[in-house]
Amino acid sequence: MSGATALIVDDNRELADNVCEILQGLEDVLCIVAESGRQALEECEKQRERLDVAFLDLRLPDADGIELLGEVKARCPFAQVIIITGNASVETAAAAVGEGAFAYVLKPFRGDDLLRTASQAVAQAHLMREREDLRHKLEESEQRHREVVEAIPAFVVALDAGGNIALWNRRLEDVTGFSRDEMLGQPGAELVAAGDRTLTLKSGGHRMGR
Numbered sequence: 001m002s003g004a005t006a007l008i009v010d011d012n013r014e015l016a017d018n019v020c021e022i023l024q025g026l027e028d029v030l031c032i033v034a035e036s037g038r039q040a041l042e043e044c045e046k047q048r049e050r051l052d053v054a055f056l057d058l059r060l061p062d063a064d065g066i067e068l069l070g071e072v073k074a075r076c077p078f079a080q081v082i083i084i085t086g087n088a089s090v091e092t093a094a095a096a097v098g099e100g101a102f103a104y105v106l107k108p109f110r111g112d113d114l115l116r117t118a119s120q121a122v123a124q125a126h127l128m129r130e131r132e133d134l135r136h137k138l139e140e141s142e143q144r145h146r147e148v149v150e151a152i153p154a155f156v157v158a159l160d161a162g163g164n165i166a167l168w169n170r171r172l173e174d175v176t177g178f179s180r181d182e183m184l185g186q187p188g189a190e191l192v193a194a195g196d197r198t199l200t201l202k203s204g205g206h207r208m209g210r
Helices: 013-023 037-050 065-075 090-098 111-151 170-176
Strands: 004-009 029-034 053-057 080-085 103-106 157-159 165-168 197-200 206-209
Touching: 004 013, 004 037, 004 111, 013 029, 013 111, 029 037, 037 053, 037 065, 053 065, 053 111, 065 080, 065 090, 080 090, 080 111, 090 103, 103 111, 170 197
Parallel strands: 004 029, 004 053, 053 080, 080 103
Antiparallel strands: 157 165, 197 206
């Protein structure tokens, strides 16, 4: 695993530095410490999509850890949040899970256990980022495909697996008068069958299509 950005939010500076030291077991890690909820949100604003993992203490001088968890995830969409607390309860654990916490670690913790949890969290963040990048690339590819189809000065229609219209280009809209929204999902087997076919016009009458 290469490259990770971690945020440790704890007003106990000694413990925060200890977590940072443990995280050096990750490859190429940037460790940021915030001693309050306000500082944590300031760092989140700076890091945004670059943040991989955040360690949050439930009790901070100016913030509730559970509420802060939701705010961190809202600002940093890929960040996996690990709660670190010495005051565990069923209620807080359930609330943390409900807000999307990746893990819930009790103090005192073992360094190797924390490192393993951090590694899993970073891997999850990287996977989410890769999936989002792939989604963007697919959307860009689909957009280029649509632009090519729309630029073709010919009738272009495609059907889905059920034989219903899934693509109706601008040339067909212009000639028939039927908009894409009107035609998508309509039966279209006859339109793509071999040979000349008659196109029905919205205004009445027909036109031969090829």
